[in-house]
Amino acid sequence: MKNALIAIAMLMASLTHTFAQxxxxxxxxxxxxxxxxxxxxxxKSATYDIEAAEKKVMExxxxxxxxxxxxxxxxxxxxIQENVITMTPEGESDPIRLKTKFGQKYxxxxxxxxxxxxxxxSYLLGVKASRIYVQISERNKEKTQxxxxxxxxxAYYIALIAKKNLETFKKNLEVNEQTLKETNAYxxxxxxxxxxxxxxxxxxxxxxxxxxxxxxxxxxxxAVLKYSMGLSIDQPxxxxxxxxxxxxxxxxxxxxxxxxxxxxxxxxxxLETQEEVQRTLIKNERAQYYPKINAFYxxxxxxxxxxxxxxxxxxxQIVGLSLTMPIFKSGxxxxxxxxxxxxxxxxxxxxxxxxxxxxxxxxxxxANFKNAQAVYLNDKEGEEIAxxxxxRTRIKFANGLSSxxxxxxxxxxxxxxxxxYIQSTLNLLDTHIKYLKAVNRL
Numbered sequence: 153m154k155n156a157l158i159a160i161a162m163l164m165a166s167l168t169h170t171f172a173q174x175x176x177x178x179x180x181x182x183x184x185x186x187x188x189x190x191x192x193x194x195x196k197s198a199t200y201d202i203e204a205a206e207k208k209v210m211e212x213x214x215x216x217x218x219x220x221x222x223x224x225x226x227x228x229x230x231x232i233q234e235n236v237i238t239m240t241p242e243g244e245s246d247p248i249r250l251k252t253k254f255g256q257k258y259x260x261x262x263x264x265x266x267x268x269x270x271x272x273x274s275y276l277l278g279v280k281a282s283r284i285y286v287q288i289s290e291r292n293k294e295k296t297q298x299x300x301x302x303x304x305x306x307a308y309y310i311a312l313i314a315k316k317n318l319e320t321f322k323k324n325l326e327v328n329e330q331t332l333k334e335t336n337a338y339x340x341x342x343x344x345x346x347x348x349x350x351x352x353x354x355x356x357x358x359x360x361x362x363x364x365x366x367x368x369x370x371x372x373x374x375a376v377l378k379y380s381m382g383l384s385i386d387q388p389x390x391x392x393x394x395x396x397x398x399x400x401x402x403x404x405x406x407x408x409x410x411x412x413x414x415x416x417x418x419x420x421x422x423l424e425t426q427e428e429v430q431r432t433l434i435k436n437e438r439a440q441y442y443p444k445i446n447a448f449y450x451x452x453x454x455x456x457x458x459x460x461x462x463x464x465x466x467x468x469q470i471v472g473l474s475l476t477m478p479i480f481k482s483g484x485x486x487x488x489x490x491x492x493x494x495x496x497x498x499x500x501x502x503x504x505x506x507x508x509x510x511x512x513x514x515x516x517x518x519a520n521f522k523n524a525q526a527v528y529l530n531d532k533e534g535e536e537i538a539x540x541x542x543x544r545t546r547i548k549f550a551n552g553l554s555s556x557x558x559x560x561x562x563x564x565x566x567x568x569x570x571x572x573y574i575q576s577t578l579n580l581l582d583t584h585i586k587y588l589k590a591v592n593r594l
Contacts, residue, residue, distance in 0.1 A: 176388040181308050181398060184381055188304040189297050191382040198293035205289040209282045216275050219267045226260040258463065261454040268447045270473075273439030281432045284425060291422045298418060298594050300380070302585055305594075307377035309581040312395040313574055314370040320570065321366045325359040328563075331546065332356050335556075343552075351556035355563060362567070399577065402584050403525070407518045414510050417592045423503045430496045437489045443477040510590070517590035521583040524576065531569070531576040538562075538569035 179187065189195060232253045240247045269275060332352040338344040375385055383389065414420055450470040457463030478485070545562040548554035588594045 176390045178390040188381040192300040198296040202289040205286040224262040256456040259456045263452040266449040270445040273442035277436040311373040314373040318366040321363045348556040434492045514590045517587040521587045524580040524583040528576040528580040531573040535569045535573040538566040542566040
């Protein structure tokens with residue numbers, strides 16, 4: 153009975169796991185971004201970095217707290233070394249040599265030591281610097297999350313476009329297959345030439361290839377999206393936003409770069425935090441000129457004898473202060489202070505460079521987005537025009553007013569306009585994301 157219950161429990165667990173894997177997770181674009189912000193692999197690594205930095209602060213604080221250590225030792229002197237004593241008794245001329253042993257067969261001791269840091273100028277600065285490193289880790293996590301959101305948004309766009317392609321090419325295939333069927337029927341009744349049938353077969357084969365490629369692209373796009381979000385590749389997902397849902401606000405989006413503050417950008421914020429660290433490092437090197445004071449307490453207990461049952465003992469206790477005072481280092485410490493000052497000047501130069509670089513990055517991002525908007529609108533209109541031409545030609549062909557060659561050419565023109573429209577759509581969405589990133593709104 154027990155084995156049967158275990159088997160049933162294992163079966164239920166297996167079925168639950170299978171159902172869980174088969175259930176699709178539905179995500180809108182915003183939901184995908186929110187999920188990835190905390191669950192993407194890079195986001196989790198950034199969180200671990202913060203936790204490690206926080207533990208480093210605790211480690212550094214512990215340096216200034218009491219340090220207690222203990223040590224013990226047990227020895228068995230298997231052969232005690234003999235010492236020779238030479239002496240000349242009074243009234244004698246010849247010396248006498250005596251052999252004797254100093255020490256006992258057994259000896260054990262225990263020592264306890266307590267150390268307490270009283271003053272070290274670099275200690276408090278070190279604690280401050282370690283806390284600033286936590287802030288840097290938090291800033292780096294924020295930047296990592298921005299990069300994750302950018303990657304997820306781009307992957308979501310590609311998946312939507314791949315899905316749209318699949319729908320479009322499936323419809324094209326259905327239309328071409330129906331036209332081929334009708335043309336073949338006309339051919340069998342002598343109203344069409346074999347060339348028309350072959351031309352339609354080429355068009356159908358081409359449509360099938362485009363459909364197969366679209367199916368492959370959708371599988372790849374969803375895999376990339378799941379990986380970017382931190383999901384298992386085997387986990388089915390469903391995208392609840394349509395491509396038009398995403399495109400509508402982007403088509404009419406107006407950049408407002410004039411309200412952007414460079415100093416609010418995450419990259420500049422990271423450099424500001426590093427600047428604070430560098431100022432602390434300069435103070436820390438200067439603090440090396442100050443003395444260091446420690447208090448200590450030591451207690452020891454010793455037992456010795458030739459037999460364990462009859463051993464003598466002794467103990468001692470010591471309490472005191474230790475002072476370390478740097479006096480002369482041949483200019484070595486001054487050189488270290490000057491190095492940190494130079495590093496500070498270098499960091500300030502990097503901040504000025506960052507400020508100008510962010511302005512230039514924003515200018516490029518805005519120009520690229522505006523250009524992408526114009527190209528997108530042109531390609532969108534071009535795709536609509538190409539479809540109307542193709543659709544009219546298809547109707548003419550069905551009524552015997554157009555050749556299969558003209559139909560094939562117009563279909564090729566329509567497919568090419570679709571490809572251009574898809575590329576410009578992706579470019580529009582991509583440049584929009586990069587613009588939002590440039591103005592620190594992603």
